[in-house]
Amino acid sequence: MSKTPAHPPRKLRIVVVNTIVPEGGEHDAALAVQVMRGNALRIGLLESGYDIVASLPADIYLPERIAQLQPDMIIIDAESDARDVLEHIVIATRDERRPIVLFTEDDTTSSMDAAMAAGVSAYIVAGLQSERIKPVLNVALARFRQEQKLLAELSETRHKLAERKVIDRAKGILMTHHRLTEDQAYQKLRSMAMNKNLKLAEIAQRILDVEDLLG
Template sequence: MPAPLKIVVVEPDQARAQVITEALHESGWADVTVIADDSSLTRTLDDIDPDVVLIDLRNPRRDSLEALSETSGARQRPVAMFVDQSDPELSSAAVQAGVSAYVVGGLSGERIRPILETAIARFGIMSQMQSELDAAKQALAERKTIDRAKGLLIHAKGLTEEEAYQLLRKTAMDQGKRMIDVAQALVTASELLR
């Protein structure tokens, strides 16, 4: 039995929406909301806050992708998009918007579960990679600030690099702060005194 998910299906055709909803229910997902009009997709996704978005459009509009991108809908949750025909420009726009799965050839009931599971897994991997990238950027920025603070101490007090590092570390420990906070305060004070 799949984990309970709140799924939004974007499908203007009522008959196709019914097929999709039934396939989702047969796969064990009961909390399904169908959106027939994607013109207010941004507001609707904000209101519903689904776990997964499934878009089945014969002729998807760039507006739908832009709405997903604007609300970071595709960045906050897995999005699987099913289209009837291949369109390189649209597939590129879908990737840029963060769509987790872009499936050409329409949607059939038996394909829904494996494609949604793949989209969810891919989204998880991409989210983890983004988190790791953000953490690496943060660590690099902090390292630069600490190095800059050490440079200020070396210049002002005639310390070696190791002595400057140890002074920052001791000051942070004495004040019960993180070393980056002490280094940032030193850099900020230095900029104010120029």
């Protein structure tokens, strides 16, 4: 019996965001450096098997373009100050977080702090060599996934604590109105939830809502 061939893993879809360097005059040298950096980045991404879906300027249209393209990762190529780029990236990823890797020559502490606060997964200084691209992106992706897992666990914990407070308040109301012990109030809540086919926290919230209306 022949086995069905496994599908190859889907390539990571990447959007590259470039800082804008004006052409002409003293900016010619900066533009040439940026072109070299951009070429090294593109070569490294292609050689590593990534799918570059777009190379975008860091302008006011960036959030809209990212929303349309839905990339798996965003790479920022910023030779120097990337604060304006980060502002657009924050807006673009506000509703749907994505791993962000920033390659830059700016090694100032304030810039690093601002980048990490904006949600950058990896801040790489003077490291835009094509052979370093894949390991850097792998680490950034692993870190992003771990952060998302921790955030999800934290959100779940907060939700459970909020539900527990609602249940405790509802038990208190039942204990007061029906002169029940805490255990009796809890059992009554469970019975009401089962009869209504609701979760314990949902029936508890209904009791609180009724109490507020009558109260």
